[in-house]
Amino acid sequence: MTAALLVFDNVTLPGGTSRISLEVPPHQAVLVLGSEDSGVDTLPSYALALAKPSAGSVYLFSEEIARLPYRSLLAFRRRVGYLPAGDGLLQNLTLRDNVALPLRYGSDLTEREIRGRLGVMLALLRIGDAGDIRPADATEEQRRRAALARALAFDPQLVILADAFDGLTVRAAGELLDVARGGETSEGARRAVFMTGQYVPARLETRIETRYRLVRGELRTED
Amino acid sequence: MAAPVSALGNWVARAVALVGALARFLVEALWATRWLPRAGRRVATRVLIKQVWFTALQAVPLVITLAAILSFLVISQATRELGRIGATELLGRLMVVVIVRELGPLLTALTVAGRSGTAIAAELATNKVMGELTALRAMGIDPLHYHVLPRLGAAVLSVFGLIVVFDLVAIVSGLVAASSSGMTSARYFDIVLDSLTFRDVWLTALKGLIFGIVVGIIPCFHGLAIRGRPTEVPIAASQAVVASIITIFVCSGLFVVLLV
Numbered sequence: 001m002t003a004a005l006l007v008f009d010n011v012t013l014p015g016g017t018s019r020i021s022l023e024v025p026p027h028q029a030v031l032v033l034g035s036e037d038s039g040v041d042t043l044p045s046y047a048l049a050l051a052k053p054s055a056g057s058v059y060l061f062s063e064e065i066a067r068l069p070y071r072s073l074l075a076f077r078r079r080v081g082y083l084p085a086g087d088g089l090l091q092n093l094t095l096r097d098n099v100a101l102p103l104r105y106g107s108d109l110t111e112r113e114i115r116g117r118l119g120v121m122l123a124l125l126r127i128g129d130a131g132d133i134r135p136a137d138a139t140e141e142q143r144r145r146a147a148l149a150r151a152l153a154f155d156p157q158l159v160i161l162a163d164a165f166d167g168l169t170v171r172a173a174g175e176l177l178d179v180a181r182g183g184e185t186s187e188g189a190r191r192a193v194f195m196t197g198q199y200v201p202a203r204l205e206t207r208i209e210t211r212y213r214l215v216r217g218e219l220r221t222e223d
Numbered sequence: 224m225a226a227p228v229s230a231l232g233n234w235v236a237r238a239v240a241l242v243g244a245l246a247r248f249l250v251e252a253l254w255a256t257r258w259l260p261r262a263g264r265r266v267a268t269r270v271l272i273k274q275v276w277f278t279a280l281q282a283v284p285l286v287i288t289l290a291a292i293l294s295f296l297v298i299s300q301a302t303r304e305l306g307r308i309g310a311t312e313l314l315g316r317l318m319v320v321v322i323v324r325e326l327g328p329l330l331t332a333l334t335v336a337g338r339s340g341t342a343i344a345a346e347l348a349t350n351k352v353m354g355e356l357t358a359l360r361a362m363g364i365d366p367l368h369y370h371v372l373p374r375l376g377a378a379v380l381s382v383f384g385l386i387v388v389f390d391l392v393a394i395v396s397g398l399v400a401a402s403s404s405g406m407t408s409a410r411y412f413d414i415v416l417d418s419l420t421f422r423d424v425w426l427t428a429l430k431g432l433i434f435g436i437v438v439g440i441i442p443c444f445h446g447l448a449i450r451g452r453p454t455e456v457p458i459a460a461s462q463a464v465v466a467s468i469i470t471i472f473v474c475s476g477l478f479v480v481l482l483v
Contacts, residue, residue, distance in 0.1 A: 048361050071258055078363035088358025090350070102362045105266045105369070150362070 003062055005158045005192050006047055011056035013039030016217035019056055024158065027188030029181060029207065031195045033222075034214030040196050041085060044162045047194065048077055060158075078106045081151035081180075085163035085197075087143045089135040095146040096122065096131035102153045121149040124179060141172050148176055155182075156191065163197040170201040177204055241466075248444045249436070252375060255367040263364070267373045274377030278339040279384050285338070286385045287392050289330055294322055294393035299400035311406065315418030318397050324423050324430075327389045328382075329475050332434035335382050336467035340442040343374055344463035347446025348456040356447070371443045378439025383431035390427070426482060433474055441467045 004023035012019050016039055024030045034040030045051035046058050049065040057064050061079065068076055089098045099121055103114045122128045125145040135143050144164065151159055159180045165173040182190035188209065195208070205211060211222040259267060298318065305311045347370055350356055356366050394415060401411045445463035449455035 045357075050357055050360060074360070074363040074365060076363070077361055082358075082361040084354055084358050084361060086354050088354045088361070090355050090358075091353060092346075101266070102364070105263045105364050106260065106362070108262055 004059075005061060006160075006194055007059040008043065008046065009057045009059065011046060011053045011058060013053070013214075013217060014042055015039060018217040020214070020217070020219045021056075022212060022219060024192050024194045026157070026192050027185065027190070028209040029177070029189060029193040029195065030210045030212075031197075031200060031208045032212045032214055032219070033197060033200065035198060038214045039217070040198075040214045041162060043196050044082065044084070044160045044194070047160055048080065048082060049073055075106075078102065078154055079156055079158075081148075081154070081156040081159035081191075083144070083147045083151045083159070083161045083164050083180075085166075087135070087147040089143055089147055089150070091135050094132050094134055095127060095138060095142065098135070098146055099131075099149045099153060102150060106154070117153075121152065125149045126175075140167050141169075144168060144172075144176065148179060152179070152182075158192045158194065161193060161195045161197075164195060165200055165204075166197065170203055173201050174204055174207075177207055181207070245441065245444050249440050252367050252371045252440065252443075255365060256372060259368050259372070263368050267368055270369065270373035271377050271380075274374050275380055277342070278335060278377050279381035282334060282338055282381070282385060283388060286331060286334060286389050289334065290327070290389040290392035291396040293326065293330070294318075294396035295400045297322060297400075298397035299404060302401050302404035302406060306404070312414050314401065314406075314411075315414030315416075318394065318415050319418045319420075319423050322393045322397070323390045323419070324427050325475070327393060328386050328427060328430035328434055329471065331385045331389045332382055332430075332438055332471045333468060335378065335385065336438045336442075336464055336471060339378070339381070340438055340467045341460045341464045343378075343439075343442035344446040345456055345460040347443060348449045348459040351447060351449055351451055352453050352456060366447065371440075371447075374443055375436065375439035379432060379435030382435035382438055383428070386427060386431045426478070429482075430475075430478060434471055437470045437474060438467055441470060 004025045006024040008020060008022050010019040010021055022030070022032070032040055032043060042051060042053075046053050047060060047065070049058070049068070052066050058066060060076070063076065065073065065076065089095070090101065093101065096118060100114055100118055103109055103117065107114075109117070118131075119128070122131050125148060127142050127145045127149070130138055130142045130146075133142075135146070138146070148161075148164070151161075161180060164176060164180075168176070177193070180191065180193050184190070200208070212219050213222055214220075298314065301314055301317050302311065305313055305317075350370070356370075359366050359369055397415070398408055398411050402408060442463040445459045445466065449459050
């Protein structure tokens with residue numbers, strides 16, 4: 001059996017006393033829904049060690065990520081795609097430059113190679129025409145698409161999506177989920193996807209292998 | 224009696240803690256250069272060039288105007304007053320010490336602090352409010368590399384470059400003022416260049432470096448120090464510019480006490 005890519009082991013959420021455990025296996029999409037005050041929005045932060053739980057451990061690619069030294073942690077995070085709530089795009093860069101930023105900073109690709117990859121990513125997310133505008137001038141859907149393109153820049157094995165579908169149409173949300181999954185293989189999705197949020201369109205649920213709901217600090221599996 | 228003493232003590236303790244935190248932030252930023260990835264250097268250089276454009280090149284007209292007016296006023300008055308007591312040769316020392324070495328760096332640094340320091344602090348604070356810093360960290364990019372180092376480097380380059388512009392314009396403007404009072408340009412350049420020593424040059428250069436660090440690091444510190452509420456953005460900008468101005472004056476005073 002292949003090891004889970006992301007494991008929350010007896011993790012305490014802010015303000016909660018109970019502990020939760022869950023795993024994100026390869027080739028699967030895992031969703032945790034919860035209300036705003038449920039603490040569900042801290043799970044992506046714990047997964048990337050942007051915040052540390054008061055108790056419990058988080059394992060990313062079998063490494064206890066919170067124990068990594070700062071420099072190794074930064075390099076380790078590049079192995080994961082992350083679409084934060086509210087997109088997190090840099091306002092003074094165009095959408096194209098936002099998508100290019102992780103490649104320019106974290107790879108030895110030439111500018112020509114980066115432009116080639118950018119063209120593919122922007123076309124895949126259908127924002128090729130909007131590449132030269134800044135986030136403030138883009139629609140919410142364009143921003144979310146650009147943020148997902150940035151998250152997928154290194155073609156990661158695991159993508160973490162926080163509140164990714166809020167404010168999107170069902171069709172756009174479905175497209176983003178499909179791109180995040182990276183197509184299908186015989187074992188399931190090409191990429192594992194870990195999603196958190198308050199809402200996911202019901203029509204997308206068939207494309208999500210495991211669904212949980214966080215209620216009063218307790219993780220309940222949904223059918 | 225105890226209350227004012229206690230308040231003063233609290234103020235001093237806060238000021239010392241702030242200076243300590245600033246010093247630590249500066250050391251961390253400089254230390255971070257050691258492990259900036261090679262590809263990251265290209266990204267940081269792009270940010271630095273953009274920042275030099277905003278901080279230095281766009282400020283050139285303002286610095287030229289300030290230098291021209293200030294130098295013209297000082298030299299035209301000085302030429303007249305020194306001429307009355309037959310001491311026009313002191314004009315050179317006045318130009319070098321007062322304008323080139325003292326007011327040039329001081330006014331340039333204050334201009335950059337007021338113009339770009341507020342912008343840097345407000346921009347970084349807004350970035351924090353918008354979640355951009357968290358997004359950078361999540362991408363494996365240290366905000367010290369992406370935001371702080373390029374702005375610090377740009378501030379040093381900009382202040383240094385603008386001081387050179389200020390001093391050159393001031394010397395030319397002083398020539399116009401002296402000429403209008405009847406002094407020949409040959410005589411003017413003779414007394415100014417005779418008064419200029421190597422010590423004046425390196426002191427001015429050192430001031431450019433120190434003031435550049437002050438103008439670069441303090442706004443970054445205040446911009447990144449907010450907790451993440453939008454209402455903190457203008458406060459951070461205001462604190463940054465006030466702290467920068469005070470530090471520039473304190474450093475200027477220390478230069479006079481320690482090095483002149």
